[in-house]
Amino acid sequence: MRRFLTGVAVVTMGFFGAQALTLRANERPAAKGPNEDGTKPALVKIAGEGMMGSHALQFLTELSDDVGSRVTGSPAERKAEEWGVAKMKAIGLENVHTEKYTIWKGWTRGSAEAELLTPVRHKLHVDAMGWTGSTPAGGVEGDVVAVNMFDMENEIKNVARLKGKVVLVTMKGKPNKEFIQLFAQFGDFLKAAGPAGAIAVIGGQGGSKSAGMNLTHTGILGFNAEFAVPVLSMTAEDQGQLERYLERGLTPRARFNVQNTFTNGPVETANVVGEIRGRENAEQILVVGGHLDSWDLAQGTTDNGSGTATVLGAAEAIAHSGQRPRRTIRFVLFTGEEQGLDGSFAYVKQHQAEMANHLGNLVLDAGQGAVKGFQMGGREDLVEVFHPFADSLANFTKMTVDDKVESGTDTLPFSMAGLPGINMLQDTADYKFTHHSAADALEAQKPEVLTQNATIMALAAFWIADRPERFAAPWPVERTAKMLVAQHEDGMLKAFGLWPKEFAEAEKKDQVPK
Numbered sequence: 001m002r003r004f005l006t007g008v009a010v011v012t013m014g015f016f017g018a019q020a021l022t023l024r025a026n027e028r029p030a031a032k033g034p035n036e037d038g039t040k041p042a043l044v045k046i047a048g049e050g051m052m053g054s055h056a057l058q059f060l061t062e063l064s065d066d067v068g069s070r071v072t073g074s075p076a077e078r079k080a081e082e083w084g085v086a087k088m089k090a091i092g093l094e095n096v097h098t099e100k101y102t103i104w105k106g107w108t109r110g111s112a113e114a115e116l117l118t119p120v121r122h123k124l125h126v127d128a129m130g131w132t133g134s135t136p137a138g139g140v141e142g143d144v145v146a147v148n149m150f151d152m153e154n155e156i157k158n159v160a161r162l163k164g165k166v167v168l169v170t171m172k173g174k175p176n177k178e179f180i181q182l183f184a185q186f187g188d189f190l191k192a193a194g195p196a197g198a199i200a201v202i203g204g205q206g207g208s209k210s211a212g213m214n215l216t217h218t219g220i221l222g223f224n225a226e227f228a229v230p231v232l233s234m235t236a237e238d239q240g241q242l243e244r245y246l247e248r249g250l251t252p253r254a255r256f257n258v259q260n261t262f263t264n265g266p267v268e269t270a271n272v273v274g275e276i277r278g279r280e281n282a283e284q285i286l287v288v289g290g291h292l293d294s295w296d297l298a299q300g301t302t303d304n305g306s307g308t309a310t311v312l313g314a315a316e317a318i319a320h321s322g323q324r325p326r327r328t329i330r331f332v333l334f335t336g337e338e339q340g341l342d343g344s345f346a347y348v349k350q351h352q353a354e355m356a357n358h359l360g361n362l363v364l365d366a367g368q369g370a371v372k373g374f375q376m377g378g379r380e381d382l383v384e385v386f387h388p389f390a391d392s393l394a395n396f397t398k399m400t401v402d403d404k405v406e407s408g409t410d411t412l413p414f415s416m417a418g419l420p421g422i423n424m425l426q427d428t429a430d431y432k433f434t435h436h437s438a439a440d441a442l443e444a445q446k447p448e449v450l451t452q453n454a455t456i457m458a459l460a461a462f463w464i465a466d467r468p469e470r471f472a473a474p475w476p477v478e479r480t481a482k483m484l485v486a487q488h489e490d491g492m493l494k495a496f497g498l499w500p501k502e503f504a505e506a507e508k509k510d511q512v513p514k
């Protein structure tokens with residue numbers, strides 16, 4: 001829309017001269033920042049609390065060391081919920097409570113042992129991907145054979161050849177489809193490989209190499225996706241060696257013993273919620289969130305303990321500053337993020353009736369790095385509105401503002417609801433190593449960066465909720481669907497069956513005959 005308006009202005013000037021352009025520019029009031037809209041004195045107090053009185057590092061230390069890893073639906077995750085409730089109450093938030101929902105199934109990691117038997121003998125470093133199955137008790141051995149991620153169609157057809165084999169997923173040649181389509185097909189392949197008798201699939205990274213030295217990275221292989229065949233993440237070093245053997249025409253033989261357990265049915269989990277109620281329009285709500293659940297190879301510090309501590313640190317800074325925003329800020333620690341954004345999808349569903357009163361959500365979930373920008377989650381109309389606020393943070397760093405949708409975290413369900421699912425962009429180069437790995441521990445988080453991020457989140461949340469004009473209201477379905485298509489998010493949503501009926505209908509109505 002901004003680009004379109006710029007075009008109009010140029011044409012207008014061509015016909016009517018500069019005066020018409022001035023009038024047009026005057027019609028739209030210039031966006032105001034903290035210096036002009038009256039929010040600055042409160043923000044100064046909040047910044048002071050955030051930088052001088054923060055307990056964000058203490059929150060992160062407790063979560064990492066006393067709660068530890070917290071897979072959605074597990075006893076440890078329930079403990080994390082109780083911890084979150086206690087912290088919110090201690091900070092002084094109002095209406096602190098949990099909002100229960102269920103996920104389709106629970107999963108517990110057991111052991112994952114692997115050994116290369118020939119051509120040389122040594123331990124292979126592997127970990128199971130979440131919500132994948134087990135080998136027979138005691139383990140099995142078999143020859144290692146390669147399948148090509150870039151040709152999943154044929155691999156599915158030829159799945160019978162994998163009986164009694166260890167499958168190594170590789171990338172050969174050029175992909176014959178977009179990666180997201182291949183990834184969806186990879187799910188079909190895994191569904192077929194189990195019944196075909198494959199022992200295990202080394203394919204947690206979908207054929208690419210695991211980042212870092214001697215690190216594995218667990219995770220889920222789709223939205224709420226489970227597979228009976230054990231799927232493993234293997235270190236780059238071990239995987240590279242297997243690939244070299246296969247390329248030379250050798251047939252390595254390996255033994256795998258992988259044990260995991262699924263629950264028989266759905267398991268309960270809950271989002272943790274607390275508020276700072278608005279002083280004027282309390283019914284209007286900005287959600288500020290991060291996800292409380294984690295994977296289980298380490299302490300879950302950076303994914304997303306950092307986000308959790310940032311949210312709690314932001315809540316603390318505002319609550320202790322004594323400043324009350326015009327509208328309500330609702331702090332939500334989501335669970336189920338790692339299984340497919342289940343907590344934030346559940347939130348949007350459970351709060352359907354009041355979504356029209358929401359202003360959006362603000363999320364931090366890219367690990368340990370410093371905040372360097374804000375993504376407006378599809379709302380191009382808000383980029384200009386947000387800019388003066390972002391500019392007011394120049395003493396931290398020069399912040400970027402764009403309209404991109406972040407579909408990899410709890411912003412997506414809000415963007416799909418037509419609201420700004422605002423993602424806090426981070427300068428976070430090391431996250432690729434700590435993400436879902438055994439290195440996701442407190443050592444990775446610099447305290448000063450955490451404190452600063454929590455302060456920035458507090459400032460952004462308060463400014464959005466307190467500015468005189470309402471920041472945003474939901475877009476209609478048609479406009480939201482169009483935006484998601486324009487941002488190429490529809491391919492992924494369609495491939496995983498997440499494209500809502502209303503969006504499909506809106507698309508049909510809009511179809512222009514060619």
Ligand SMILES: [Zn+2]
Nearest residue numbers: 291303304365
């Ligand atoms: Zn995360």
